[in-house]
Amino acid sequence: MTRSLFPTAPAALLAEIDLLEEHLNGGVPRGILRRSMERGREIAATIDAWARVDGGHAGYQRNFPTGYVPPAGPGLWVPTAPGFLPALQPYWGGNRCMALDSSLACDPGSPPPFSTDPQSAFFAEAIEVYETVNGLTAAQREIALFWSDDPGQTATPPGHSVSILGQILRSQDRSLADAAVAYARLGIAVCDAFIACWRIKYLHNLVRPITYIRSHVDPTWGDPLPVTTPPFPEFTSGHSVQSAAAAEVLTATFGQVAFIDHTHDARGLAPRSFGSFSAFADEAAISRLYGGIHYRAAIERGLAQGRCVGSVVAALPMRR
Numbered sequence: 001m002t003r004s005l006f007p008t009a010p011a012a013l014l015a016e017i018d019l020l021e022e023h024l025n026g027g028v029p030r031g032i033l034r035r036s037m038e039r040g041r042e043i044a045a046t047i048d049a050w051a052r053v054d055g056g057h058a059g060y061q062r063n064f065p066t067g068y069v070p071p072a073g074p075g076l077w078v079p080t081a082p083g084f085l086p087a088l089q090p091y092w093g094g095n096r097c098m099a100l101d102s103s104l105a106c107d108p109g110s111p112p113p114f115s116t117d118p119q120s121a122f123f124a125e126a127i128e129v130y131e132t133v134n135g136l137t138a139a140q141r142e143i144a145l146f147w148s149d150d151p152g153q154t155a156t157p158p159g160h161s162v163s164i165l166g167q168i169l170r171s172q173d174r175s176l177a178d179a180a181v182a183y184a185r186l187g188i189a190v191c192d193a194f195i196a197c198w199r200i201k202y203l204h205n206l207v208r209p210i211t212y213i214r215s216h217v218d219p220t221w222g223d224p225l226p227v228t229t230p231p232f233p234e235f236t237s238g239h240s241v242q243s244a245a246a247a248e249v250l251t252a253t254f255g256q257v258a259f260i261d262h263t264h265d266a267r268g269l270a271p272r273s274f275g276s277f278s279a280f281a282d283e284a285a286i287s288r289l290y291g292g293i294h295y296r297a298a299i300e301r302g303l304a305q306g307r308c309v310g311s312v313v314a315a316l317p318m319r320r
Helices: 011-025 030-051 121-134 138-146 156-172 176-204 209-216 238-254 277-290 296-314
Strands: 259-261 272-274
Touching: 121 209, 121 277, 121 296, 138 277, 156 176, 156 238, 156 259, 156 277, 176 238, 176 296, 238 277, 238 296, 272 277, 277 296
Parallel strands: none
Antiparallel strands: 259 272
16 A cells, blocks of 8 residues: 555655564464465555545645636635746545535634725735744744744644654553554644645635735835645645644544644754643644644634534544
8 A cells, every 4th residue: 555655656655565564464474374365455456446435545746737727806715936836636625525415514714805995904904914924033033944844844734643653552552452543643634734724725715814914015025935825725724724633633532632743853852842732733834823724713714613613523433
């Protein structure tokens, strides 16, 4: 299954997968090993066949579909600086969910009405982003960078959640059975979280702060921001949705656990301490305000959307 998920992986990584399999097989009686491998391949084949028709199979081959034309109009998303990339995965919200009945099952509602009126709620949200980034403290900048989790440089936001789970499992010396259930719940949660989030993003197609602020507040703003605005609409915040969904299932699995997150030690970023899983979700979410990526409404509504997704996944029966 792992090999099928990484068809373009370099030979060195495929060799690491083989070494891990050899390590896990070591010391297992031949008969048990043969039957176990046969059963594992049956399960993998079933999962693979199911996944191939969920709408997202081989999605990495069509990150930026050339036939997609974003809607145009006041308040709608347009490509953003510095790369001005086209819309990333605009159809992802149409994929089949794993636990949710529908990608709209946890609908967070609509963003504040778009307006350029300086007295409007929307303008106030943009000004909050503008003033927060302009007055960023060292601690806020550290948070923005720790949770940026940019693709191509890190394991991405869902990979960060998986990293946290791995650290908890190791610190508590949990069994393989416990780990299997925990990884399954987390994987389902972040999968449905991103489908649900992307459905909302491309439903509302809301303009990003950097575009709005440069057009209506300060044309020179945001050069550079602490992190780069990703190429898709603003509402809701993907960091908020997936982090809250992850926190919900982690809390259901482990309870209220204080932990230290060492995800970015190798990158030279200091570890961060949290009193609970919900605390990490809250910090991951607010990091996008500090980075100039999201308005507060997308952050707060995204957290609510993610908690809704996580609660559905946490209720799934996974043990006999």
